[in-house]
Amino acid sequence: MPMNSYLKAITALGGGSLHPGGFSWTLGILRNFTIAQDEVILDLGCGSGRTACHLAKTYRAHVFALDNSETMLSKAKSRALQEGAEVHFVLGDMLDLPFKDNIADLVIIESVLIFLPVRAALQECFRVLKKKGYLVCVEMFANGSLPENEREELKSVCGLNQIPSYQEWLNYFQSTGFTFVKTLQNKFPGALESLKELFNPDPCWFRPKEQVFLDPASLSVLIKYKRLMMRNKKHLGFGTFILIKE
Ligand SMILES: C[S@@+](CC[C@H](N)C(=O)[O-])C[C@H]1O[C@@H](n2cnc3c(N)ncnc32)[C@H](O)[C@@H]1O
Known part of the structure; x- marks a missing residue:
């Protein structure tokens, strides 16, 4: 499948925490967990690997970081080298995870599901999680007040099939079998x-020697995205979802 132009642009930019709330939000969520050394953690749609590297360094767990973009993964690998983090990187698709059933203690997904057929992706997460394993997701939602034309433009600029409401996200998790x-x-x-x-x-992002060159198409997508988000911010939010496979 060709990469959508918004994902291509953020890949070129290569930010460290490409999800609402950023890295500080991730750190806040992780405070809810006690993670043991031998646990298996999957960071799915890991991007440039900041969360995965943090998990590997902080908890010494077995961290697998998966993304379907070779460019993102190469950025993540160079981050891991630079940060001295031991992460197992996997090039793969969230819709067909290259992991066995019931192997993960924790699956973390930050701003990825919204780009995918959500139900199919969640079924894969459910499959790979152990019984009593946790799923943590951070995803954007849109309120019903978002004007239809703005919703359509946001979907088109970011290559989204849908922008679920908070309640729709909850329904997705529940109907896959997760418990809140x-x-x-x-x-x-x-x-x-x-x-x-x-x-x-x-x-690892701000490296003076390493120039970031953005092609005009990517620059234009990012500008459109920024404008859309700013003018619609009162209609948008993000959900943090901590779930368990019982
Ligand atoms: C918005 S970025 C978020 C990256 C990272 N989770 C973060 O918070 O910085 C979305 C990521 O999902 C990846 N992605 C999109 N579709 C995917 C798929 N089907 N399988 C695996 N990764 C995917 C993209 O390559 C990109 O790195």
Whole structure:
């Protein structure tokens, strides 16, 4: 499947935490967990691998980071080298995970499901999780108040099939068989979140020697995306979903 132009643009840009709330939000979520050394963690749609590297360094768990973009994975691998993190990187598709049934203690997905047929992706997560294993997701949602033309434009710019509401996300998880542990409905990230990110700078993104060249098409997608998000922020939010396979 050809990569959508929004994903291509953010891949070229190569940010460290390409999900609402950023890395600070991830750290906050992880405080809900006690992770043992021998646990198996899957970071699916890992992007440039910041969360995966953090997990590997902090908990010394067996971390597998999967993405279907070779470019993203190569950025993630160079991050792991630079950060001294031991992560097993896997080129693969979330819709057909190259993992056996019931092997993972924790699956983490940050801003990936929204790009996919959600139900099929969640069924794969359910399959690979152990009984009593956790699924953590951070995904954007749209309220019913989002004007139809803006919704369609956002879907087209980002290559999305859908922008679920918070309730629709909950329905997806429940109908796959997950049980809710904790779910949060958050406002669109604002100045406070950006400030928190300043306290958690990405050690691998800002490398003065390494220039980031964006092709005009990618630049144009990113500008359109930014404008759309800013003018619709009161209609958008992001959900944090902590679920268990019972
Ligand atoms: C918005 S980025 C989020 C990256 C990362 N989770 C983060 O928070 O920084 C979405 C990621 O999902 C990956 N992705 C999209 N579709 C995928 C699929 N079918 N299988 C695996 N990865 C996929 C993209 O390549 C991209 O790295």
